[in-house]
Amino acid sequence: GESVGLHLPTLSVQEGDNSIINCAYSNSASDYFIWYKQESGKGPQFIIDIRSNMDKRQGQRVTVLLNKTVKHLSLQIAATQPGDSAVYFCAERAGSYQLTFGKGTKLSVIP
Amino acid sequence: DTAVSQTPKYLVTQMGNDKSIKCEQNLGHDTMYWYKQDSKKFLKIMFSYNNKELIINETVPNRFSPKSPDKAHLNLHINSLELGDSAVYFCASSQDGGSGNQPQHFGDGTRLSIL
Numbered sequence: 001g002e003s004v005g006l007h008l009p010t011l012s013v014q015e016g017d018n019s020i021i022n023c024a025y026s027n028s029a030s031d032y033f034i035w036y037k038q039e040s041g042k043g044p045q046f047i048i049d050i051r052s053n054m055d056k057r058q059g060q061r062v063t064v065l066l067n068k069t070v071k072h073l074s075l076q077i078a079a080t081q082p083g084d085s086a087v088y089f090c091a092e093r094a095g096s097y098q099l100t101f102g103k104g105t106k107l108s109v110i111p
Numbered sequence: 112d113t114a115v116s117q118t119p120k121y122l123v124t125q126m127g128n129d130k131s132i133k134c135e136q137n138l139g140h141d142t143m144y145w146y147k148q149d150s151k152k153f154l155k156i157m158f159s160y161n162n163k164e165l166i167i168n169e170t171v172p173n174r175f176s177p178k179s180p181d182k183a184h185l186n187l188h189i190n191s192l193e194l195g196d197s198a199v200y201f202c203a204s205s206q207d208g209g210s211g212n213q214p215q216h217f218g219d220g221t222r223l224s225i226l
Contacts, residue, residue: 032212043115043201043217044154051212087152093211098167101154 012108019077021105023090026071032093035064035075038104039086047075047088077107085109114138115218117202123224124192131188132221134202142166143185144203144215145177154201160185161209189223197225 013019025033031052036044048059050066050073057064063076073090087106091099115136124130136143144167145157159167160179174190185202199220207213 034214036217038152041219043203043219046214046216049214089154098156098159098211099215104152 010106012110013080014110015080015082017080019080019107021075021088023073023102024071025073025092027092027094030092030094033066033073034091036089036091037086044089080109082109082111115202115204115216117218117221119221121222125226126192126194128192129190130192131186132200133186134218135184136204138204138216140204140206141182142205142207142209145187146201146203148199148201159209166209192225194225197223
């Protein structure tokens with residue numbers, strides 16, 4: 001079946017560097033995508049979303065890029081900080097009116 | 112000022128018991144969800160309610176029964192607990208009429224451990 005997945009399960013980044021977390025999706029009907037951050041012992045926290053009529057969206061220190069041609073989504077975090085250490089999930093909404101979550105990438109920030 | 116709150120945070124119980132998890136949201140949202148997160152962090156939707164009406168019911172054993180007394184509350188009752196039910200259960204809410212095109216806001220989870 002179609003699913004959302006991630007290229008890298010773990011990512012280690014030096015503090016101050018930029019981080020890029022990737023997500024591949026296979027459902028070409030997906031029209032809405034969200035990135036979530038989950039810290040240990042907490043629930044997923046909304047970071048940023050993007051709709052399929054856009055290819056880029058920026059927030060505070062974060063940018064989401066959507067490439068519909070290759071069905072790829074990425075989250076860029078500028079000047080990564082220790083507080084950014086968490087598991088990051090991408091999620092997609094296809095026609096079933098529900099979100100399907102990817103497997104998650106663990107980001108570790110090295111001080 | 113908690114937005115989505117779940118109780119209890121931890122639940123340890125014996126196999127075969129019946130237990131409930133409660134969820135309340137004070138965001139004024141019209142749609143609420145239950146998700147199960149397994150030991151590999153995979154998040155899977157179980158149920159969704161819009162204005163107290165069930166709109167998503169994934170392939171979940173009928174030992175799991177959600178109840179929504181009003182649109183601010185969605186509780187989850189589990190009968191005859193099994194070892195495989197051990198997981199973290201998350202409640203979430205959104206304001207999108209159940210269409211799934213707005214961000215969902217999550218509680219901090221209930222960690223269920225079956226002995």
